[in-house]
Amino acid sequence: MKTMRILILLFCFLLSWPVLGMAAPVSEETETCLDCHRLVTPGIVANWEKSRHAQITPKEALKKDKLARKISVNKVPAKLAKHVIGCAECHTLNPQIHKDTFAHNGFQVHVIVTPRDCVTCHAKETSQYSKNKMAHAYQDLMGNPVYKQLVETVIAMPQIQEGKLRQSPLGQEAQADACLACHGTIIQVKGLRKKETELGKMSFPVLTGWPNQGVGRVNPDGSVGSCASCHTRHSFSIAMARKPYTCVQCHKGPDVPAYKVYSVSPHGAIFKSQAKSWNFNHTPWVIGKDFTAPTCATCHASLLVDENGNMIAPRTHQFNDRLAIRIFGIYAHPQPKFPDTSVVRNEQGLPLPVSLTGEPAVKFLISKDEMQKRRQRMMKICQSCHSQNWVAGHFRRLDQTIKETNKRTLTATKILLKAWQTGVEKGLPQKGLLFDEPIERMWAEQWLFFENSIRYSAAMMGYDYGTFAFGRWYATKNIQQMRDWLRVKGNALQKK
Amino acid sequence: MKTMRILILLFCFLLSWPVLGMAAPVSEETETCLDCHRLVTPGIVANWEKSRHAQITPKEALKKDKLARKISVNKVPAKLAKHVIGCAECHTLNPQIHKDTFAHNGFQVHVIVTPRDCVTCHAKETSQYSKNKMAHAYQDLMGNPVYKQLVETVIAMPQIQEGKLRQSPLGQEAQADACLACHGTIIQVKGLRKKETELGKMSFPVLTGWPNQGVGRVNPDGSVGSCASCHTRHSFSIAMARKPYTCVQCHKGPDVPAYKVYSVSPHGAIFKSQAKSWNFNHTPWVIGKDFTAPTCATCHASLLVDENGNMIAPRTHQFNDRLAIRIFGIYAHPQPKFPDTSVVRNEQGLPLPVSLTGEPAVKFLISKDEMQKRRQRMMKICQSCHSQNWVAGHFRRLDQTIKETNKRTLTATKILLKAWQTGVEKGLPQKGLLFDEPIERMWAEQWLFFENSIRYSAAMMGYDYGTFAFGRWYATKNIQQMRDWLRVKGNALQKK
Amino acid sequence: MKTMRILILLFCFLLSWPVLGMAAPVSEETETCLDCHRLVTPGIVANWEKSRHAQITPKEALKKDKLARKISVNKVPAKLAKHVIGCAECHTLNPQIHKDTFAHNGFQVHVIVTPRDCVTCHAKETSQYSKNKMAHAYQDLMGNPVYKQLVETVIAMPQIQEGKLRQSPLGQEAQADACLACHGTIIQVKGLRKKETELGKMSFPVLTGWPNQGVGRVNPDGSVGSCASCHTRHSFSIAMARKPYTCVQCHKGPDVPAYKVYSVSPHGAIFKSQAKSWNFNHTPWVIGKDFTAPTCATCHASLLVDENGNMIAPRTHQFNDRLAIRIFGIYAHPQPKFPDTSVVRNEQGLPLPVSLTGEPAVKFLISKDEMQKRRQRMMKICQSCHSQNWVAGHFRRLDQTIKETNKRTLTATKILLKAWQTGVEKGLPQKGLLFDEPIERMWAEQWLFFENSIRYSAAMMGYDYGTFAFGRWYATKNIQQMRDWLRVKGNALQKK
Numbered sequence A, B, C: 001m002k003t004m005r006i007l008i009l010l011f012c013f014l015l016s017w018p019v020l021g022m023a024a025p026v027s028e029e030t031e032t033c034l035d036c037h038r039l040v041t042p043g044i045v046a047n048w049e050k051s052r053h054a055q056i057t058p059k060e061a062l063k064k065d066k067l068a069r070k071i072s073v074n075k076v077p078a079k080l081a082k083h084v085i086g087c088a089e090c091h092t093l094n095p096q097i098h099k100d101t102f103a104h105n106g107f108q109v110h111v112i113v114t115p116r117d118c119v120t121c122h123a124k125e126t127s128q129y130s131k132n133k134m135a136h137a138y139q140d141l142m143g144n145p146v147y148k149q150l151v152e153t154v155i156a157m158p159q160i161q162e163g164k165l166r167q168s169p170l171g172q173e174a175q176a177d178a179c180l181a182c183h184g185t186i187i188q189v190k191g192l193r194k195k196e197t198e199l200g201k202m203s204f205p206v207l208t209g210w211p212n213q214g215v216g217r218v219n220p221d222g223s224v225g226s227c228a229s230c231h232t233r234h235s236f237s238i239a240m241a242r243k244p245y246t247c248v249q250c251h252k253g254p255d256v257p258a259y260k261v262y263s264v265s266p267h268g269a270i271f272k273s274q275a276k277s278w279n280f281n282h283t284p285w286v287i288g289k290d291f292t293a294p295t296c297a298t299c300h301a302s303l304l305v306d307e308n309g310n311m312i313a314p315r316t317h318q319f320n321d322r323l324a325i326r327i328f329g330i331y332a333h334p335q336p337k338f339p340d341t342s343v344v345r346n347e348q349g350l351p352l353p354v355s356l357t358g359e360p361a362v363k364f365l366i367s368k369d370e371m372q373k374r375r376q377r378m379m380k381i382c383q384s385c386h387s388q389n390w391v392a393g394h395f396r397r398l399d400q401t402i403k404e405t406n407k408r409t410l411t412a413t414k415i416l417l418k419a420w421q422t423g424v425e426k427g428l429p430q431k432g433l434l435f436d437e438p439i440e441r442m443w444a445e446q447w448l449f450f451e452n453s454i455r456y457s458a459a460m461m462g463y464d465y466g467t468f469a470f471g472r473w474y475a476t477k478n479i480q481q482m483r484d485w486l487r488v489k490g491n492a493l494q495k496k
Helices: A002-021 A028-040 A042-049 A087-091 A123-130 A133-142 A145-154 A179-183 A238-242 A258-263 A266-277 A296-300 A368-382 A388-421 A438-460 A472-495 B002-021 B028-040 B042-049 B087-091 B123-130 B133-142 B145-154 B179-183 B238-242 B258-263 B266-277 B296-300 B368-382 B388-421 B438-460 B472-495 C002-021 C028-040 C042-049 C087-091 C123-130 C133-142 C145-154 C179-183 C238-242 C258-263 C266-277 C296-300 C368-382 C388-421 C438-460 C472-495
Strands: A101-104 A107-110 A156-161 A164-169 A188-197 A200-208 A311-313 B101-104 B107-110 B156-161 B164-169 B188-197 B200-208 B311-313 C101-104 C107-110 C156-161 C164-169 C188-197 C200-208 C311-313
Touching: A028 A042, A028 A087, A028 A107, A087 A107, A101 A200, A123 A133, A133 A145, A133 A179, A145 A156, A145 A164, A145 B472, A156 B388, A156 B472, A164 B472, A188 B388, A200 B388, A238 A296, A238 B266, A258 A266, A258 A296, A258 A438, A266 C238, A296 A368, A311 A368, A368 A388, A388 A438, A388 A472, A388 C156, A388 C188, A388 C200, A438 A472, A438 B472, A472 B472, A472 C145, A472 C156, A472 C164, A472 C438, A472 C472, B028 B042, B028 B087, B028 B107, B087 B107, B101 B200, B123 B133, B133 B145, B133 B179, B145 B156, B145 B164, B145 C472, B156 C388, B156 C472, B164 C472, B188 C388, B200 C388, B238 B296, B238 C266, B258 B266, B258 B296, B258 B438, B296 B368, B311 B368, B368 B388, B388 B438, B388 B472, B438 B472, B438 C472, B472 C472, C028 C042, C028 C087, C028 C107, C087 C107, C101 C200, C123 C133, C133 C145, C133 C179, C145 C156, C145 C164, C238 C296, C258 C266, C258 C296, C258 C438, C296 C368, C311 C368, C368 C388, C388 C438, C388 C472, C438 C472
Parallel strands: none
Antiparallel strands: A101 A107, A156 A164, A188 A200, B101 B107, B156 B164, B188 B200, C101 C107, C156 C164, C188 C200
16 A cells, blocks of 8 residues: 555656746846746746746756757856746846836846856857847848838838829838848837836836847847747747747748748648657757657757757857858859858949859858758758658759749849940939839839748748749739830830 | 456446446437438438437436526426437427428428527527627628628629620629628528438429528528537537638638738647547536637637636627627727617718718717626636736737728828729719729728738737738738729720 | 566567567678668668568458458468568569669669559559559549640740730659649659669660659559659558548649648548547547547448447448548539549530539449438448538538639639630630630639538648638639729720
């Protein structure tokens, strides 16, 4: 009977483990936060309570086997080591650097936790992410005069003035509702304002560009990026970041149809069919055991091992160190050397990695050797589930498709250049805007929507997007239409 | 040993609970139905057996704690109280009112169970739903001459007659396959017809407009609406109605892209990643415990409490009593005062809540005060998981985007008006149709597809749909195209 | 105490069942494969280990109740009967027929396992599939001169030559990235090539058209089709093939929007809400018990019974034997008699099942009687969950919509014919290409995108796709645009 009782006790204990786990020590400061916030923002607190942050102290986390660790420093500041990571641990870190710090019930609290805060425990990831184009997504867009013009022509207000159509750009708040939602806003502190709350009058910082969770957000502490873009507040979950639903937030549109392509690919089909029995929390992530088809994270970020513990790929938050070619762009091209791409200049002096007629700006792009290395890393992952022969065939076809799309873009560009030369629309030669007239928009759709879609389809085997759905059907149709529209519009203008 | 045996018995008992639960008393009438229908429609019976209706009697349901109740009357007719709700309980209720009642194996059965039947136990929900525009969706569309023209121009047959393109509207059965699938058909009884069945010849009513599950269906008992639109037959599940997959049935198209926007929003990402561990059946629905990100129902319908049982929002089936502004429309505008919007008249006398040039028909719309109240209700929900500051910023930006979209629609409208003035296309001035020519369609897409999409994107943070995917890219491009097409087509016509 | 111990042992035994199941006997040959491939392709091995193939021997499988069997022969070759189906069992079968057989560590291995291999155990399914149009998808596309032209105009390279736009078709490798990804490539063996591998230099066959998993793949053993299109490697799962995520791989695009339509249908909504508690492995598949709403497989393929074991539909891999009408096409028409549709000729001699002006090529299409039979089979499935009256109404409306779409296509065709007659674009009369000019593309979109979409919407109740999303909005708009564009372009050409 005694043995039985022990067994039953053990069973109950195991069942209650997650609940007992909650008993991990919470700091006094965080307890103070929780006292009120359990009432005023119950969802945040409940979400956090389910997070790993709430369940383990850094001190305990450091005892884990190296590959199993989610923490990437060898030592955590003594003050932080012995309690779980709660409200106060993050929101009161480095108060002097944060321009959004404000006095709040006796604490110096800042609103926006940034990579400069997260670096305390996640140094390696933060450092890698700083080399990721995504961290520089604001500058890469708005610091590039061509792309800035694209933004300002798209996020714009056309109005009829004196019988003519005039178009004026809208400001950051409108951009924040579109491009900058993903690219990130600049968050600035404009003083403090008193507000009525459930617990009486209180002061809070006035922030412009907020709310925003863009990957390249420019934070009030001067840092760039937001870890919460993928590790959603306040669960900061690795499981969630490993699921494609995280990526879909910015990668569904016709410009970067990564999720859409994935969702019709064999990998996506397997994910959707079988993921409910996969382990998205296990670290390192074991191919075949924890999952049987890749998600976005598998190929682009995660630390992968096989069932015997052999390393297949180390973790990276740079994301393009397994990628040789950037398939997104006017033309596909070797990955840029540096994550801040606003400094790139092509042979025409435009801030683009490739000239308008297709010549890459080689000195800003990675070398053939580096391309080879990065592709090898990716191929090694593919070869976990596909034969070498299969993988070679896949990449051979992808390379050919990339050439095809670049060549077709050149044809579209030639039609655009002719429209400019003949003055049917006004562009570079007339110092006109690049994206404000119909043929210009058709040209932009050629590469931004159609050729990009075809390349993503080829890369990830989601072939509907290489065929009818914004694929070759539209790519070849669009060029016919550009040609005919140029003729018809030219004729109409001549008449006038 | 004895204790052990008891424990094991208890364990077995718990395991068999759901099965034992099925033993809830079924009425004799329903047993008769089941006898045959288990054979002829096994799927319906199996579905019903898994429903809550099959597992609890109203008498037992009334004993539940008030907030936990799914039943909203204080007393149920004695005849119904002591058996579970089965076939006969609903399909033989109020036989005299139902024009679709027919004699069927000794019962007076009606085909279509309506809100007037459901009201017996769900009085509050039915009453709320009667104030929901959705209940009036048929009249709001087909009883409005402008929208009726839209339907008849879209659901139409263009034909070449004597060398000219003529377009004629199609009837209700074609409309039932498109607009009325969601808005609801009129269901009429056209006598009885004998049919061969597995169990011999039988008579059934001949119904026009059937099948249909539209939210504003006009039923043979004179009532409007269909509870089964969201609480799908024959499980009538609250869990299902709480999941966005219910709403997607009518809210995916470019006109009301609510689901698409949600699916790329942070809320959608969390839902898709984590919902498998949420509790969609628990009532009241506990924020943070039962779920950690909102679905459609959370914000627009559900009874919400926090973990301490504090009420965050009462249940509503009106849906717009947490909404200040109607973001769907030619122009966004304050919510209409009454759910039957076909009675609205703008200053031009058209049945629209806003004039063609943007002035709201204020006397048909809710007041500033009421708007404030409704927004407060929504904000209270947001503030469960977001700071007050965050929420204020979100709504400030949304308001600005709404203004932006209205202003852009005005520009498009001015181009349309010019097309009509110059006679390039025929519209209001010529007493022509509003939606049957290319510039008219472009104008309609401006608000119906693009500006609506931008507003939904801003409201629910699904920014791809505010940017490239039917967002600002198309909104600004479309206006350029309208201008150029007007010029080109005008030129071609002049020539003739 | 003894009883307790036995109970606990039993419990442990049950828990370990899946693991013990793995102890099913693996052949010596397969063990040899696994020795290396566990290292070089760990994902494949892990995937296979979870498969049914790895868990049961054919001998054991043959003992199952007939309806529960996944194997459809009465006897399996002795050599294969006593081991589970592993690497060697499939990849070394019929080595003499496979042109892709190569010497590999002492085995004669072939790369591509084909239906001619699978037939060994799955004879009935393979035979049915050979009557499925899908098995002939390569020939049905590329062996049909009209469709081949469509492929070659879409998968093409437009280039400016001497100031003119010329378009040239791209080859099979580009097609493999688009149309042939689903339709299947021709896989040819071009000798052997030595490659460096993790285990030293090895020879592998050089294959063109590889990788490819298209449903109508032309295999190196002369067979057509790929079972792995739906039963994904290397789990070959029946559960996966029963989920719509398998079908989405080829049926999402605007041409065949089956998945999109399903995903907004009531069936799709129920699937997405409730499928996590369904049993996708059980055979035969029990309506109401194993699932409560159909997936693609339910209606088009699966063996279905009710809870009492009554047969509702036998398994089929032909897929159209429950379908009377082919709703995909220039015009919807009765299903073709034979799966190789490239032999069909319409009254104009074109390889199309219907003439350009809508007359069906009756002698190549199934009879009214056969149509009736097939529809009855489908209706029987519908009637599991819907009343006879409901089902009749559904199909009546579908038939009407099919007529509507055919009639609208005729109008679009008349505009196209006029464009050709007046020489605005060059087509059949001028022996020009059919799909290379704007009005021709608009015409193709009329049926390929819009009318198809409307028909799929009507068939599966995903009404957004019959209304705004590529539905009647676009169908009626497109015809207006064709008319106006013909006029405007004609005018511009005249001018020149």
